[in-house]
Amino acid sequence: MDLLKMPEFLGQGTEDTTQRPPDLCVLQGWKESMLISYNAAVKKFGQFMKSKRESIYHLPLTPDVIYRFVTWAGRGEGDNNSGKITAQSLTKYLHGLKAWHLYHNKPYPYQTKPRVKLMLKASGRHDACIPPKPGKAPFLIIDLSNLYSYLTGRGAEAEAVSDLAVVAFWGMARLAKLTNARQHGPIPYKQGLTTNDVQTYKGATLLSIYKAKTAKPGEIQTIKLRPILSQLCPVEAIRRHLAKPSSAGDSIFAAWNTLYRPKLSGHSFKVGGASLRHAVGVKIDDIKSLGRWTSDCYQQYIKPLSQEEVTTSLSLLQIPRVKHRSI
Template identity: 20%
Template sequence: MADITLQRILDMMSFAWAPNTKETYGAGLYIFHHYCDCRVPPVPESERGPASEELLLEFLAGCAGTYSGSTLKNYFYGVKAWHTLHGLRWDVDDTRLTSALTAVDRLAPPSSRRPKREPFTTDVITRIGANLNLSLPLDAAVFACLTTTFWSASRLGEFTVPSVGSFDPSRHVKRSDVSVNDGAGRLNLPVTCFFLPWTKCAPRGETAYWSPQDGPTDPKAALHNHFQVNNPAPGDALFGWKRANGVVRPLTRTEFMRRVNAAASAAGIGPLQGHGIRIGSVLEYMLRGIPFDVVRAIGRWSSDAFTLYLRKHATILAPYIQNSPILEPFTRIAMPRTR
């Protein structure tokens, strides 16, 4: 096969993985080769690809106790992706692999475990908003982004960008991707939709949405204020904020979390993490008695993966386990099926 043809195939195959996934897998591949180089004697290049099951399990055993289980799992699958990309044989027994990955997770050092992600609540968001100056461009953008992410049960990364220079109109949500319907469906209810051009789970795009809410966390009021203060152009990042020179700057995740945690600290709230927004959204909707499948649809989960939130946060389950369940009329439709 000609080199140029092979390169075209490799370029095409590389699109099978999301950019962030490729970065993680690349790190895993580096660690794998570093391990092979440092072993005594070093593992010959010819034995690294295709790698034998023995070498792959040896690699996991050598790294166990140093990395978290999830990190090692990603590194391992990075090596597998490298085999797939280059058409190399992958011959690993699934049963042994599952056991090995379970083992490395249990051997992970305590320092590798992330602190519990506390959920955002409407009270927390209200207190954060009270400690932001919503007449200032950055604060207006941050609060609008926070309320939209929360009420649409979205990932924070779907409404922010990793860095200012990484904004890509074909991949990141813009002002022109917002559509407002003040009377949707037969019930004529208001809903605002956000087309996300690209997400990790939907490379061709998907739609997030919310409806107006009562009180200070209302995403409609926050979005309106943001547009009044920053007025991003149709092609600008949705939550872009206007700098002193008039240039609209895309809102980065780092800027967002810095302002949120500064406001939270001023309100006497401990450090928060971005994923806690989505967890808190699930908490809020479930406590309203919203059916399980509806919450899954709001958050655009394609599986029951978010039931992990139910197991981790007793607050969600509390209404269902009382002597006289508070949400008893909703239990049959709101709770997931048992397995």
């Protein structure tokens, strides 16, 4: 866990603090991604205090400060500038402030809950009048095909990027879960996808993923890849990298980290894979299983595709539109 990613959360406002062993033990009860989210909330609160020219503050926060923060951050009547955040985001920030108090063993002013609930409801009504921001853009088959063609023959590093994209798309995986910061040699146990985490069968290849965002503590999730008759076959992409000289604990896609990366979101591949499957009629339960989702959070990854986008995708894969029901 990188403590440098959460300095605001580790501090108590403007007071100097030292992390003791019990504190670090509490900290490890959260996933790093969640702590980074909490840190963003505390950082936002710090911006609020700075805007009010209150240079000294500490925990616990008072009810009045909570009310003022919600008013400052959320939208209201005649208070709709571009720096405002949605009621949904503000709710998450308040969860972060509660976790901040919990970590430092300070009492959060829970008596604010009834009034804050009404304030968030009012803010949400104003949010409804604002055009929504564009969602995560799906990475489509045509994008995958163009990337594959562009990088083929440009060396081992470029081809590692190409194969990584293929696996991320069909596996509906975040790029961070398929890569590791180490460029050479073995990586620590369960800290990233290695050659040891690949199981190959006749009809499928399975990848073991550790510390996934949707996993329970200690749970190992599995990415299921099936072969397809296309140059964009994920099983072939894995096979190519297993065939390269490496040690058992080496990262499969280490070369990705040494190449200039196309400006792709780590979520773009999950969005593209889920959206295409939904567009061709794959059942929701199957999509949730393939994406390793157990709740309705899958909905944020499914974007509508036009008939042309679907037809083009299946044409590139050489799959007839009417016959295809499972990818």
